[in-house]
Amino acid sequence: MARVLIIGAGGVGQVVAHKCAQVPDVFESICLASRTKSKCDAIAKQISRPIETAQVNADNVSETVKLITTFKPELVINVALPYQDLAIMDACLETGTHYLDTANYEPRDTAKFEYSWQWAYQDKFREKGLMALLGSGFDPGVTNVYTAYLAKHYLDEIEYLDIVDVNGGDHGKPFATNFNPEINIREVTAPCRHFENGAFVETAPMSQKSRFNCPDNVGEYTIYRMYHEELESLTKHFPSIKKAQFWMSFSENYINHLQVLQNVGMTRIDEVEYQGQKIVPLQFLKAVLPNPGDLGKTTKGRTCIGNIARGKKDGKDVGYYIYNICDHEACFSEVGSQAISYTTGVPAMIGAMMMLTGKWKGEGVFNMEQMDPDPFMEKLNIHGLPWRVVESGSLCWNPEE
């Protein structure tokens, strides 16, 4: 039984708080802290068990240290924004607390996704005998564990890896993002990078697309190749991979809106002068877009996220597709959130559970695929994200087309 501090009371933080509260045997005491305490209090009210709440500006290491010293958690679950990762890691090091997050660190002034900053904490966490688990959401997160699971049980060598993230949901709004708009738009408008023959290859954003037919009648969607952070760690930890790509579905409506916003400069992340004040257009845009945490009420449909891994087993060519399908309305009736927040928050809770029950142990900084996938995969089935494995030959999609 353990004490856990959750930082960030947005769409994902709400799910993590609900899901941790559902497992009192592991999460004995929970504190939910964020920049705006009223958001923590509103979430705490939805939960039948008492949970503590607190205000913290996690950009400020000494504020987080003070909170950790008062609440004394064994683990901090960071579901604030990627900008806070390093500051929260520093607070964990100072207080001797384990760390978990769902997205890699990004500097505010460059939309650059890479693990270098957090991997550089390896020795500091190891020397203190602490564990930092990086990227315990769905993608990254479950997609890393899926890869490790297929590598352990289905293939001797993975040669081709395609991660396909389809959101077949409709929120009924003209334009909205599924998670934090600022982070989402930075990710989508960044140059695409995929891994091929030992190196990352850069192409223009959204320049490669394909159609993907999801199983179980989720439907057929247009998917776009883009860069996603798990490609960096997976190609490092599975060196047999010759080509790795990440694909995400977007509607024509989303792409059209995004193009207009880009054309008029609203996705810029540098400061502009407006009426004597400096503002960042993308941050202003976030302020006027729908809050993803509020989309649950109106979102219908299902997500379908999975990995296609092809390679060799006993010298023969084989391929498998492993995936989860998640229903937006079912998520909303369970925890009051849509499936994007749910599919991120559940793995964050399970990653925390792995660490707190000692199923996953380590000293240093780890990506999910470095751990034994089996206990995590077992918990996915129990806590709301069941998965299936099928032969990839059954899919009507060839990533090489």
Ligand SMILES: NC(=O)c1ccc[n+]([C@@H]2O[C@H](COP(=O)([O-])OP(=O)(O)OC[C@H]3O[C@@H](n4cnc5c(N)ncnc54)[C@H](OP(=O)(O)O)[C@@H]3O)[C@@H](O)[C@H]2O)c1
């Ligand atoms: N791996 C995955 O599959 C995956 C998928 C989706 C999202 N994510 C990640 O999950 C995280 C949360 O996403 P979300 O959609 O829940 O975002 P969100 O709704 O915008 O919530 C972010 C929360 O963090 C709080 N926050 C921001 N800056 C803070 C600071 N300096 N100190 C304390 N709290 C601060 C915000 O407070 P305010 O309310 O005061 O603004 C808000 O409550 C992001 O890092 C995102 O990249 C991962």
